[in-house]
Amino acid sequence: MMKLKLYNTLTKSLEDVKPNSEGVVTLYNCGPTVYSHQHIGNYRAYANWDILHRALLYLGYRVHRIMNITDVGHLTSDEDFGEDKMEKGGRKLGTNDPYVVAEYYTKSFLSDMYRLNMLAPSGKAMDGDIDLAQLKEWGWIRATASIEPMIELIKMMEEKGFVYETKQAVYFDVSKYEEYTKLSGQRLEDKLVGVRDDVNVDQEKRHPADFVLWMKRYGEYSDHAMHWNSPWGDGFPGWHIECSAMGIEYLGGYISVHTGGIEHIPVHHTNERAQNFGALNKEVVELWVHNEHLQSKGGEKLAKSLGNAYTINELVDLGFDPMDIRWLLISVNYKIPLQFSLEALEGAKNSRLSLTSKLKNKMSIGSIQQGEVLEDFDNRFKMALADNLNMSEAFAVLIEVVKSREAVNDIFATVESFDKVLGLNLIPAVLKKEEKEDLPQAVVEVLDLRAKARESGNYAESDRLRDEIKNLGYIVKDTSNGQEVERIK
Ligand code: AMP
Numbered sequence: 001m002m003k004l005k006l007y008n009t010l011t012k013s014l015e016d017v018k019p020n021s022e023g024v025v026t027l028y029n030c031g032p033t034v035y036s037h038q039h040i041g042n043y044r045a046y047a048n049w050d051i052l053h054r055a056l057l058y059l060g061y062r063v064h065r066i067m068n069i070t071d072v073g074h075l076t077s078d079e080d081f082g083e084d085k086m087e088k089g090g091r092k093l094g095t096n097d098p099y100v101v102a103e104y105y106t107k108s109f110l111s112d113m114y115r116l117n118m119l120a121p122s123g124k125a126m127d128g129d130i131d132l133a134q135l136k137e138w139g140w141i142r143a144t145a146s147i148e149p150m151i152e153l154i155k156m157m158e159e160k161g162f163v164y165e166t167k168q169a170v171y172f173d174v175s176k177y178e179e180y181t182k183l184s185g186q187r188l189e190d191k192l193v194g195v196r197d198d199v200n201v202d203q204e205k206r207h208p209a210d211f212v213l214w215m216k217r218y219g220e221y222s223d224h225a226m227h228w229n230s231p232w233g234d235g236f237p238g239w240h241i242e243c244s245a246m247g248i249e250y251l252g253g254y255i256s257v258h259t260g261g262i263e264h265i266p267v268h269h270t271n272e273r274a275q276n277f278g279a280l281n282k283e284v285v286e287l288w289v290h291n292e293h294l295q296s297k298g299g300e301k302l303a304k305s306l307g308n309a310y311t312i313n314e315l316v317d318l319g320f321d322p323m324d325i326r327w328l329l330i331s332v333n334y335k336i337p338l339q340f341s342l343e344a345l346e347g348a349k350n351s352r353l354s355l356t357s358k359l360k361n362k363m364s365i366g367s368i369q370q371g372e373v374l375e376d377f378d379n380r381f382k383m384a385l386a387d388n389l390n391m392s393e394a395f396a397v398l399i400e401v402v403k404s405r406e407a408v409n410d411i412f413a414t415v416e417s418f419d420k421v422l423g424l425n426l427i428p429a430v431l432k433k434e435e436k437e438d439l440p441q442a443v444v445e446v447l448d449l450r451a452k453a454r455e456s457g458n459y460a461e462s463d464r465l466r467d468e469i470k471n472l473g474y475i476v477k478d479t480s481n482g483q484e485v486e487r488i489k
């Protein structure tokens with residue numbers, strides 16, 4: 001079996017993915033905070049990890065994957081101050097019920113994931129209308145559904161002496177973990193630069209880098225809407241604890257690959273690693289893998305204020321097919337910063353249409369029969385995937401096979417096989433008939449006249465109208481389903 005290598009942020013080197021003792025690759029993806037619609041940048045992360053999942057399966061690995069959905073505890077700063085994001089999201093939606101906010105944006109997220117043809121973390125193809133009560137079976141786990149394991153984990157850390165309690169919160173004591181900043185490579189002194197001198201800062205906090213495991217319903221948070229009982233009083237979990245708790249609860253405390261965007265390196269994942277160590281005294285995560293961001297053309301962060309943090313809906317409304325978006329997001333390796341603009345998306349669309357039209361041309365030679373996957377191309381495709389998901393090479397192999405002089409049936413079989421990883425619905429796009437809605441109005445009108453002429457047996461008129469349609473740029477064929485048209489190329 002070809003071994004897949006990924007870039008490990010912790011060791012700064014390429015390493016083989018290592019399955020657990022049962023031979024299964026355990027995969028954990030940091031998922032969405034469901035307080036607003038996810039933007040195109042977020043979907044770069046999910047598309048990258050969807051490719052990783054599919055590539056592992058294609059190379060023959062067994063995979064157990066989960067993704068969390070953050071619906072509590074993520075404050076507007078990634079550190080421990082500010083408002084709970086769910087409450088902020090509620091103001092936009094006109095509700096003060098955080099569960100309503102979470103449900104609304106979870107559905108929005110799932111609908112985007114479905115349109116972008118992502119596998120569910122469970123490995124199944126998604127359903128267009130997933131019942132939120134069934135999320136766990138699909139591999140998505142909500143923070144609010146994991147409060148118990150989080151409390152258990154904090155208790156374990158407490159027993160080992162890694163935590164302390166103040167009136168406001170339970171903190172992880174970073175001075176107890178020598179390797180605390182190893183993931184980011186920062187020095188602890190430098191990490192403090194990012195810590196705000198907040199007016200609400202807890203005076204009892206011992207070190208500015210100590211982070212919240214459990215926030216009490218006290219002080220600034222005395223009216224916090226979501227809250228649970230705990231050994232430390234009524235309150236809610238800190239943001240980082242959910243990922244450690246789920247990794248231990250659902251993946252057995254061994255994570256082959258843990259993913260997230262690069263912004264998670266200095267805070268969220270640094271803290272998660274510390275919690276794992278505090279609870280189990282070992283590294284839980286074998287490979288920490290981070291995707292570079294989708295950026296603006298000028299290299300800045302995508303932001304609503306810059307007008308470039310598009311949602312999937314907005315891009316579809318502009319006339320893009322979700323598969324154009326997917327093409328753009330997966331066409332480069334996850335370690336390469338990718339610049340987003342509508343022109344870049346237009347470029348992806350053209351590449352996709354050019355590929356499918358090449359396949360259509362090949363198909364016009366005759367109908368497609370069962371073919372064989374071309375082994376040389378397939379091996380090169382697998383090698384590209386195994387090499388740290390070298391997607392530009394994988395796409396180069398795809399384009400090469402389409403242009404090749406191999407038997408058409410075999411080319412189709414090979415493209416269909418590659419598409420198990422790419423998820424671009426390439427063959428269905430080729431086989432799809434021209435849809436009537438896309439036809440110019442003039443063609444639709446003449447088609448209607450022709451249907452009537454044929455019904456009344458006026459074949460001379462029918463033939464004349466066929467020529468008229470031809471002059472409008474379309475060929476009409478009479479099939480058992482009625483008239484079918486194809487644009488003249
Ligand atoms: P959030 O909903 O903010 O917690 O983010 C969800 C996921 O999207 C996280 O894994 C982030 O690291 C990732 N992410 C956020 N912004 C970008 C971006 N511009 N490009 C790629 N990934 C991103």
Ligand code: ZN
Pocket residue numbers: 029030031068243260268
């Ligand atoms: Zn996380």
